[in-house]
Each structure stands twice: as C-alpha cells, then as structure tokens.
Amino acid sequence: MTQQQIHHRIVIIGGGNAGIAVAAQLTKRGESDIAIIDPAETHYYQPLWTLVGGGCAQIEKSARKQEDVIPKGVRWYQYAAVGIDPDQRIVTLDQDRSIKYDVLVVAPGIQLDWHKIPGLSDAVWSNSGSSNYDAVLAPKTWELIKRTKRGTAVFTQPSGPIKCAGAPQKIAYLAADYWRRQGVLDNIRIVLVLPTPGLFGVPVFADALRKVVDEYGIEVQFSSEVVEFDAARQLAIVRDNIADSKQSIEYDMVHAVPPQSAPDWLAGTGLAGAADPNGYVEVDKHSLQHVRYPEVFALGDAGSTPNSKTGAAIRKQAPVVVANIQDQLANRGISASYNGYAGCPLTTSRNRMLLAEFDYSMTPTPSIPGLDLTKPRRDMWLLKKYGLPTLYWNAIVKGRL
Numbered sequence: 166m167t168q169q170q171i172h173h174r175i176v177i178i179g180g181g182n183a184g185i186a187v188a189a190q191l192t193k194r195g196e197s198d199i200a201i202i203d204p205a206e207t208h209y210y211q212p213l214w215t216l217v218g219g220g221c222a223q224i225e226k227s228a229r230k231q232e233d234v235i236p237k238g239v240r241w242y243q244y245a246a247v248g249i250d251p252d253q254r255i256v257t258l259d260q261d262r263s264i265k266y267d268v269l270v271v272a273p274g275i276q277l278d279w280h281k282i283p284g285l286s287d288a289v290w291s292n293s294g295s296s297n298y299d300a301v302l303a304p305k306t307w308e309l310i311k312r313t314k315r316g317t318a319v320f321t322q323p324s325g326p327i328k329c330a331g332a333p334q335k336i337a338y339l340a341a342d343y344w345r346r347q348g349v350l351d352n353i354r355i356v357l358v359l360p361t362p363g364l365f366g367v368p369v370f371a372d373a374l375r376k377v378v379d380e381y382g383i384e385v386q387f388s389s390e391v392v393e394f395d396a397a398r399q400l401a402i403v404r405d406n407i408a409d410s411k412q413s414i415e416y417d418m419v420h421a422v423p424p425q426s427a428p429d430w431l432a433g434t435g436l437a438g439a440a441d442p443n444g445y446v447e448v449d450k451h452s453l454q455h456v457r458y459p460e461v462f463a464l465g466d467a468g469s470t471p472n473s474k475t476g477a478a479i480r481k482q483a484p485v486v487v488a489n490i491q492d493q494l495a496n497r498g499i500s501a502s503y504n505g506y507a508g509c510p511l512t513t514s515r516n517r518m519l520l521a522e523f524d525y526s527m528t529p530t531p532s533i534p535g536l537d538l539t540k541p542r543r544d545m546w547l548l549k550k551y552g553l554p555t556l557y558w559n560a561i562v563k564g565r566l
Contacts, residue, residue: 172265174198175490176256178246179272180205180231182476182561183465186483187270187490189236189564194487200240200264202256208234209300210557212476212510215332216550218297218306218420219339221515226554227300234562246273249434251458268460268490271436271446273428275328275466275474281424282323284394291396294419297336309418310340315352316417319401321391323424324360325443328466328474331509331521333357333422334364334374340420341381342514355383356414358403360390369529369539370511370521377513377541391421427467436461438469445469450525451502453486460493462486470505472525477508480561506530510549517541518549 175196177184180203188199208231216222235241242264248257249269256264277298279286288294295306318340322333337357344350357378364378364385365371378385386403392411393402401414427444431437436455438447446463447456450470455461464482466474481503488501505525512518519541522530531538538545560566 170255170263170265171200173200173240174267174494175200175270176264176266176268177201177270177272178249178256179203179270179274179465179467180208180235180241181272181274181465182557183272183274183479183483184270185234185236185562186479186564187272187464187486188239189562190483190487191490191564192236192238193564194491196491197238199236199238200242201235202242202244202246202258202264203231204243204245204259205231206243207231208562210554212329213554214297214300214303215329215335215339215512217303218295218310218336219512219515220307220310220343221339221550224300224304229558236564247430249431249436251435251455251461254460266460268462268493270486270490271431271461271463271467272465273431273467275425276428278424278426282391282393282421284396285421285423287396288394288401288419289421293399293417294394294396294421296421296423297332298422306336306420309420310343313340313344313353313418314347314349317354317356317415319356319358319391319414319416319419321358321401321419321421322360323422324390324406325424325426326445326474327422327425329476329509330473331365331511333359333420335512336420337383338377338381338511338513339515341383345381346515350381355381356416357383357385358389358391358401359385359387360406362388365521367521367523367527367529370519370523373519373540374511374513394419394421425466431467436463441469450505452489452499453482453503454489454493454499462490470503472505473507473509475507475509476557477510477522478506480566481506508532510545510553511541512546512549513541514546516543516546518545520545520548
C-alpha cells in the first residue's frame with residue numbers, strides 16, 4: 166500500500182495543554198500552516214482530577230470535545246504518532262500515513278506505566294483502591310474516602326519524574342480534612358509514601374507542608390516507594406531506599422500513582438537523550454530546542470527539562486517555544502528563554518491551598534505581589550477551584566495567555 170504523505174510548515178504532536186497552547190499562540194502571531202496530531206476525542210483539564218477525587222469537583226467539568234479546543238485554522242489529524250525520522254523531517258502516523266514538516270513540536274504528554282509495579286493495576290481497580298491519574302478512577306477515589314471510617318489509608322508516589330508531583334500529597338490532605346470534619350480522623354492511620362527525602366524541594370514550602378502533615382497526624386515514609394501490591398490481601402510492599410529494607414502495610418484504602426515516562430514510541434526516534442531511561446525528548450533547558458535537531462522543539466511532560474511537570478510550567482514554556490519557532494523559520498538566532506518556572510497548587514484542606522512557585526534554582530518566584538504565598542490560603546483555594554479552570558478554558562487554550 167502506498168503511504169500517504171502530507172506537508173505542513175509546523176507540525177505539533179499532541180493536542181493536550183502544551184500542543185493546543187502553542188498552536189493557538191502561533192495562529193495569533195500570524196502562522197497559518199499548522200497541523201496537530203492527536204487521536205483523542207476528549208480534551209481534559211487534568212489538574213481538576215485532584216478535586217474530583219477529593220469530592221470538590223465533578224469529572225464532567227474537566228472535559229471538552231477535542232474538536233472544540235483545536236484553534237481555528239489549524240488542521241487536526243486524528244491519528245496516533247508512531248514514529249519520527251528527524252533526518253528526513255517526517256512524522257509517521259498509524260493507518261499508513263506520514264506528514265513532513267519544516268518545524269516539529271513534540272508534546273505528546275506522558276505515559277502512565279501501570280505495569281512497572283507488580284499488582285498496581287489490580288490494586289487501583291479493586292474495591293479498595295483508586296488513582297486520580299485516571300479520569301475513570303478519579304470519582305472512585307471520593308467514594309473510597311467517604312466509605313473509610315477507620316483502618317489504614319495509604320497514599321503513594323513512585324520514584325522518577327511524574328506530572329504534577331504534588332498530586333499524591335494533595336489527595337491525602339483532602340482526605341484527611343474530610344475525615345477530620347466527619348470526626349473519624351483519629352480512627353484512621355494515614356501513611357504517605359514518598360520517594361523523596363522531604364515533602365518538597367523548596368525549603369519554605371516544605372516547612373509549610375510539614376505543619377500540615379503534623380496537623381493531620383500523617384505518617385510520612387520518606388525515601389521510600391511501593392514496589393509491589395497484593396490487591397487480594399490489600400497489602401502494599403514498601404521499600405525503604407535508604408535502609409534497603411522492606412515492609413508490608415495492610416490497607417483499607419489505597420490511592421496509588423503509577424510510574425511515568427515518555428511514550429514508548431519516542432525511544433526509536435533518536436530524539437531522546439542516550440542516558441535518559443525515561444525517554445524524554447532532549448532539549449536545551451532554556452530554548453526548548455532539540456540539542457541535535459534545531460527544527461525540533463519539545464515542551465510539557467515529554468520534554469527533558471528538569472523543572473516540575475505542571476500545567477503552570479507549560480504556561481511559561483509555550484510562548485518561549487512559539488517565539489523560538491518563528492526565529493528558526495526566519496533563520497535568525499533564538500531569542501526566547503525559559504527559566505524553569507513551575508507552579509504547584511498544593512491543596513492542603515477543603516478550603517486552603519498553598520501556591521508553590523519556583524524556578525530552576527528552586528528559588529520561590531511568586532507571581533502575585535503583596536500576598537504571603539508561603540502558607541496555605543483561602544483565596545488560593547478559590548483560585549484553584551474556580552480561577553485556574555476558567556483561565557485554562559478561556560485564555561490558555563485560546564492562546565491569550
């Protein structure tokens with residue numbers, strides 16, 4: 166069968182937050198020959214899933230039809246990308262199709278590796294487990310929280326980079342606050358398993374979260390990770406990576422987060438770093454331009470930049486990619502630079518949120534002057550629940566921010 170091949174000036178792999186934001190901003194800056202490749206029928210605002218799991222939002226509010234967020238004038242190919250030949254500047258799609266490009270933006274998002282922890286899938290789909298990292302499971306998290314009146318609740322985070330690294334903690338705090346309001350918190354042992362040596366990489370925010378953990382009586386197991394689940398026996402096998410020891414924790418409910426990596430198909434493209442086991446696209450951390458192929462850019466969760474993988478980071482990355490794409494197409498020097506900004510809205514209760522903003526140097530970079538953002542605040546909760554979703558649907562995906 167003869168492969169169909171098409172050409173576009175700018176091709177974007179991925180129709181999520183990063184891909185749509187870049188496409189929308191490019192169209193506003195006068196670019197017209199743009200294509201987006203994404204097989205999904207539904208576009209999700211995934212940061213809302215934590216609130217869904219905590220009983221503070223409805224899953225339906227996080228979803229729109231994909232066709233409704235594709236910028237006007239952008240060609241949408243509803244196929245899956247399965248390969249890239251960066252030397253020939255060709256993206257291969259499923260169903261025997263391919264597209265040539267002048268500039269390529271790689272933003273396919275991140276892959277959830279449920280299979281990398283034995284028993285994980287069985288655990289989250291069992292009657293005692295869930296995960297807010299899945300749109301189907303997130304509402305189930307809330308049902309488990311409401312059902313739990315006593316016993317042990319385990320909340321886990323895997324090692325390695327994940328999207329929204331604060332999310333495994335946030336749901337634990339939302340659950341604990343609910344149980345406190347129901348008068349059953351003292352009957353529940355809450356165990357938070359973290360692979361990191363602290364609650365957060367920026368000391369001022371780590372100190373604030375320590376107060377939250379102490380207030381709820383949460384038992385934090387640092388430098389640890391769950392290496393196996395036994396769903397039938399409701400057991401989590403936890404390895405202490407410092408002591409090199411293991412223990413079994415019997416749970417009544419578990420919220421588990423899967424390990425994550427770049428999509429498998431990227432491994433064969435030559436775009437990932439040779440030493441990167443997770444397969445992320447190797448870009449300069451400031452220009453977001455590929456280190457070997459100057460016509461390739463990457464942003465969002467699939468890029469190799471060492472910032473936290475959050476929607477707030479994409480908001481700062483997108484205009485950098487847009488400006489540098491136009492520089493590349495005009496054969497002039499790259500002009501825009503990304504400083505590693507990331508923002509993590511850490512919900513610490515059902516009416517308080519800690520907005521942690523920082524850059525590559527792990528220095529706090531607050532974006533709202535005049536407010537003390539080093540502690541949980543009621544107004545930041547309102548921003549998380551109402552302001553940020555509105556901003557996303559009305560500004561970010563429309564290229565206005």
